[in-house]
Amino acid sequence: MIKPVLSLFLAGLVLLAGCGRAPDSARDAAGGGKRLTVALLPKSKGNAYFISCRAGAEKAARALGVDLLFDGPTDTDPAKQNEIIENWINLGVDVIAAACENREGISTALRKAQARGIKVITYDADALPDARAFFVNQATPEGIGHTLMDEAARLTNAEGEFAVILSTLTASNMQEWLKHIRARLAEKYPRMKLVAVRPCDDQKDKAQTEATTLLSAHPGLRLLMNICSPAVPGAAEAVKQAGKAVRVKVIGLGLPSENRRYVKDGVTDSVILWKTEDLGALAVEAAVALAKGTLQPGATSFRTATGATYEVKGDQILLGQPFIFNRDNIDQFNF
Amino acid sequence: MLTPSAMPRPALRHETVLLAVVLLEWLCFHALGPRFGTLENSFDLLRHSAEIGLLALAMTPVILTGGIDLSVGSLLGLCAVLYGKLWRDAGLDPGAAAGCTLALGALAGGLNAALIAGLRLPPLIVTLGTYSLFRGLAEAITRGADTFTNFPASFLFLGQERWLGLPSQAWLFAAVAAAVWLLVHRTTFGRACRAHGFAPEGARHAGLPAGRQLAAVYMLSGLIAALAAVIYTARLGQARADAGTGYELLAITAVVLGGTSIFGGRGTVHGTLLGVAALAILNNGLVHARQPREVAGLLTGALLLLALAAGTAPRLGTAWRARRAPHPSPS
Amino acid sequence: MKAWPRELSVGLALAALLGALAVFAPGFFAGPPLLSLAAREAPVLLVACGAAMVIVCRQIDISSGSQFAVVSVAAGLLAAEGWPPAAVAAAALVLGTTLGALNGLLVAGLGLPSIVVTLATMVTWREGLRWWRQGAFVNLPDGLQWLGLDQTAGQWTLIAAALGLFTLLAIASRHLAAGRHLYAVGSDAEAARLAGIRPAAVTFGAFTLAGALTALAALMNVIQSPQVDPKSGTGLELKAIAAVVVGGVAIAGGRGRLAGVLLGLLLLATVAPALTHLRIEAHWEKAIQGAIILLAVAAERARGRPA
Numbered sequence: 001m002i003k004p005v006l007s008l009f010l011a012g013l014v015l016l017a018g019c020g021r022a023p024d025s026a027r028d029a030a031g032g033g034k035r036l037t038v039a040l041l042p043k044s045k046g047n048a049y050f051i052s053c054r055a056g057a058e059k060a061a062r063a064l065g066v067d068l069l070f071d072g073p074t075d076t077d078p079a080k081q082n083e084i085i086e087n088w089i090n091l092g093v094d095v096i097a098a099a100c101e102n103r104e105g106i107s108t109a110l111r112k113a114q115a116r117g118i119k120v121i122t123y124d125a126d127a128l129p130d131a132r133a134f135f136v137n138q139a140t141p142e143g144i145g146h147t148l149m150d151e152a153a154r155l156t157n158a159e160g161e162f163a164v165i166l167s168t169l170t171a172s173n174m175q176e177w178l179k180h181i182r183a184r185l186a187e188k189y190p191r192m193k194l195v196a197v198r199p200c201d202d203q204k205d206k207a208q209t210e211a212t213t214l215l216s217a218h219p220g221l222r223l224l225m226n227i228c229s230p231a232v233p234g235a236a237e238a239v240k241q242a243g244k245a246v247r248v249k250v251i252g253l254g255l256p257s258e259n260r261r262y263v264k265d266g267v268t269d270s271v272i273l274w275k276t277e278d279l280g281a282l283a284v285e286a287a288v289a290l291a292k293g294t295l296q297p298g299a300t301s302f303r304t305a306t307g308a309t310y311e312v313k314g315d316q317i318l319l320g321q322p323f324i325f326n327r328d329n330i331d332q333f334n335f
Numbered sequence: 336m337l338t339p340s341a342m343p344r345p346a347l348r349h350e351t352v353l354l355a356v357v358l359l360e361w362l363c364f365h366a367l368g369p370r371f372g373t374l375e376n377s378f379d380l381l382r383h384s385a386e387i388g389l390l391a392l393a394m395t396p397v398i399l400t401g402g403i404d405l406s407v408g409s410l411l412g413l414c415a416v417l418y419g420k421l422w423r424d425a426g427l428d429p430g431a432a433a434g435c436t437l438a439l440g441a442l443a444g445g446l447n448a449a450l451i452a453g454l455r456l457p458p459l460i461v462t463l464g465t466y467s468l469f470r471g472l473a474e475a476i477t478r479g480a481d482t483f484t485n486f487p488a489s490f491l492f493l494g495q496e497r498w499l500g501l502p503s504q505a506w507l508f509a510a511v512a513a514a515v516w517l518l519v520h521r522t523t524f525g526r527a528c529r530a531h532g533f534a535p536e537g538a539r540h541a542g543l544p545a546g547r548q549l550a551a552v553y554m555l556s557g558l559i560a561a562l563a564a565v566i567y568t569a570r571l572g573q574a575r576a577d578a579g580t581g582y583e584l585l586a587i588t589a590v591v592l593g594g595t596s597i598f599g600g601r602g603t604v605h606g607t608l609l610g611v612a613a614l615a616i617l618n619n620g621l622v623h624a625r626q627p628r629e630v631a632g633l634l635t636g637a638l639l640l641l642a643l644a645a646g647t648a649p650r651l652g653t654a655w656r657a658r659r660a661p662h663p664s665p666s
Numbered sequence: 667m668k669a670w671p672r673e674l675s676v677g678l679a680l681a682a683l684l685g686a687l688a689v690f691a692p693g694f695f696a697g698p699p700l701l702s703l704a705a706r707e708a709p710v711l712l713v714a715c716g717a718a719m720v721i722v723c724r725q726i727d728i729s730s731g732s733q734f735a736v737v738s739v740a741a742g743l744l745a746a747e748g749w750p751p752a753a754v755a756a757a758a759l760v761l762g763t764t765l766g767a768l769n770g771l772l773v774a775g776l777g778l779p780s781i782v783v784t785l786a787t788m789v790t791w792r793e794g795l796r797w798w799r800q801g802a803f804v805n806l807p808d809g810l811q812w813l814g815l816d817q818t819a820g821q822w823t824l825i826a827a828a829l830g831l832f833t834l835l836a837i838a839s840r841h842l843a844a845g846r847h848l849y850a851v852g853s854d855a856e857a858a859r860l861a862g863i864r865p866a867a868v869t870f871g872a873f874t875l876a877g878a879l880t881a882l883a884a885l886m887n888v889i890q891s892p893q894v895d896p897k898s899g900t901g902l903e904l905k906a907i908a909a910v911v912v913g914g915v916a917i918a919g920g921r922g923r924l925a926g927v928l929l930g931l932l933l934l935a936t937v938a939p940a941l942t943h944l945r946i947e948a949h950w951e952k953a954i955q956g957a958i959i960l961l962a963v964a965a966e967r968a969r970g971r972p973a
Contacts, residue, residue: 045629077582
């Protein structure tokens with residue numbers, strides 16, 4: 001029994017060797033004109049948002065002729081991103097593009113990567129400025145918070161109660177957005193009131209349950225603001241089932257594909273997002289340009305290999321304004 | 336009823352099989368990833384496994400007594416937050432804050448101990464409750480949002496730098512490992528733990544002070560979880576309420592992979608260390624083999640089943656037996 | 667000495683919670699939202715029943731959350747392929763039963779400890795699913811939701827189905843031979859064997875039944891919305907086990923009633939919505955939930971009743 005156990009395990013590892021070896025040897029064989037390896041780190045795996053980013057990143061990597069490594073944590077512990085980055089440092093990747101789950105913690109690992117001569121950029125969520133060269137900025141936390149709050153005010157004529165559903169209380173991007181939502185609320189909309197903030201653990205089903213409870217606990221509720229993507233369809237389903245689609249508005253950050261049904265039915269009023277594929281592609285383009293030296297600190301614009309031009313402001317490459325998807329335009333977006 | 340010790344011994348000790356697996360993993364990943372075997376990577380391997388390793392060490396005596404501690408991951412989170420609070424808001428210096436955190440960790444372990452040893456409630460339910468309670472307290476203290484950071488370099492040294500050639504936390508880890516090994520394998524306390532795991536009634540009749548010894552095991556677990564929290568905070572340079580989420584399952588995985596019987600009574604600390612190593616090498620090596628992280632999860636599952644099947648191989652074919660000592664009966 | 671059953675202390679805790687709600691937040695008892703909440707929790711009752719069977723048999727199953735996700739996604743994909751609902755349900759049940767039977771085979775057939783086996787299958791199914799689907803939602807065809815019934819009728823049907831099955835299981839576990847065998851094997855497998863019961867078969871049966879119940883629960887959840895989230899069921903195993911042990915089923919096997927499990931689940935499922943209704947902020951929720959579990963199990967000791 002022991003022999004078969006060992007040989008089975010060995011067989012498994014050899015099998016892995018089969019898949020694992022290929023890009024490696026290609027890299028070694030290239031010799032002088034060595035292929036760059038770009039490592040792309042999502043906040044978490046198994047998330048539709050980052051799948052979409054990855055699709056764009058893979059297209060860009062193929063076009064540029066670089067190897068792309070895409071890997072990230074499968075659980076929510078904040079230390080996991082650091083471990084993956086430290087492993088990549090040892091693996092010897094050329095550029096790291098990271099979407100940071102926690103700003104301060106991950107900067108420790110990113111600084112270490114820079115010290116070892118690895119180029120570092122961030123995308124989606126920034127690290128501390130000294131831990132990376134550029135940030136591919138799809139929208140600042142401030143911009144996201146203000147856009148959400150303004151949209152909420154527009155839909156409710158700036159009065160009444162609303163509630164927020166987020167992924168987990170401890171996720172730093174959630175807290176950052178919430179901070180700006182609260183700031184905007186205090187500053188501009190005195191007749192609106194944030195009555196509850198509930199976590200849904202990044203699960204659509206739990207968001208549906210939470211939204212159902214919120215609707216009955218706060219009968220005066222006028223709007224549900226969902227700042228993580230699984231919560232938008234979950235909350236929409238709850239509102240629909242409660243028969244409150246007209247009275248209670250639903251908005252949030254999410255993907256058009258997951259919300260099309262509810263937007264068309266008039267349950268979800270608007271979904272805010274940027275072009276995630278473009279974000280992934282731009283992250284890879286910028287990472288490669290940085291490694292090749294064609295993107296230097298101080299640049300004011302960045303022209304990608306595919307010919308698109310993006311504005312660079314300080315050390316941030318701007319993707320452009322977020323889109324607001326609603327009933328009229330959702331069919332133009334297919335991701 | 337057949338007691339575990341009366342069962343036919345496998346041809347090879349579990350630890351020997353596991354050692355072979357660890358070596359095999361090492362060789363395979365060395366062949367797959369040219370940079371896997373470097374000193375840098377080996378040190379990172381050590382740094383990444385220190386916290387899980389500490390929790391697994393704490394869990395070993397607990398499981399030996401036939402118990403379980405599901406609260407260690409949550410307690411790590413709570414202690415990380417408490418450490419941040421003590422250092423930043425109470426103004427203690429990093430060393431004093433660490434001392435207080437360790438004391439608080441032992442105190443939290445004491446709550447488990449009081450309910451399990453004092454009220455004689457089942458460990459699984461108690462620690463399922465404190466699993467939720469400790470994480471909840473961490474969230475309540477920080478309102479979920481507060482993050483502690485900007486720790487002084489002298490403190491970060493513990494998690495990020497080297498001391499005498501090795502990562503600093505490796506020394507602490509080695510010291511705790513040695514202490515737990517001695518405690519379990521060289522003291523009457525360790526023997527009493529195992530006796531309690533084998534047959535709690537028997538241990539009581541033999542005059543072993545079951546309550547006090549059980550209590551000590553859970554308090555030790557709390558103390559070590561607090562130490563893991565301090566090291567974790569130093570390695571990451573931040574403390575937040577979600578620190579250590581899911582670590583309890585990783586620690587239990589390492590302990591049972593290391594050959595400790597989940598029913599208590601049987602198991603070794605060096606087995607646990609090998610279990611930690613097998614999992615850490617798998618997780619690290621697969622990055623070098625350029626495999627996605629899901630594969631690490633799949634192989635962990637496979638490794639668990641195979642290692643266990645190897646251990647029970649000689650008993651294959653024999654009918655299912657109750658291999659669990661009866662629990663304290665209603666008196 | 668007259669024992670104070672766990673059901674009583676759990677029932678008292680539940681009554682106290684409901685009492686507080688009646689005084690401070692009577693809105694909790696409004697009909698339609700309460701019906702929706704009950705329908706959301708109905709699947710969990712089935713998973714908890716499965717967990718109870720396994721625990722009575724002195725084993726444990728922590729893979730039910732992953733099974734739930736795998737079955738949900740598989741059922742969703744089949745439905746999206748255009749399979750008729752009955753065929754989808756049959757296939758899902760077969761899949762769930764198979765997953766449960768696999769656990770049973772490893773535990774009862776090979777004699778491996780159940781916590782290790784189900785820990786392994788838990789990570790394997792969860793990570794395998796993530797690898798395969800990458801987290802993409804499955805869009806279900808129209809008409810599957812509530813199986814074509816009107817929403818209120820659909821919710822009542824789900825609740826009735828869950829309670830009906832629960833009652834059947836509760837009666838079966840008390841009065842059928844197979845049910846008694848579960849308790850016999852759980853209290854003393856050797857004695858059960860000497861009494862002519864085959865412990866391996868009973869254990870295998872418990873895991874298989876748990877798998878089937880989990881599959882049914884997954885189906886009951888899938889038809890409540892038009893999309894399947896592959897992350898659904900994360901943490902479900904802990905919720906089910908908590909309901910079971912809080913409801914008084916002894917983790918050491920052989921003792922406990924399904925009625926207690928229902929009470930345990932009602933208590934745990936009421937806490938989160940109750941906190942929302944009582945306007946308590948979300949960051950207190952886990953601490954309060956933990957405290958309630960500890961108080962409910964410690965309460966019976968307050969009367970000096972031993973294990």
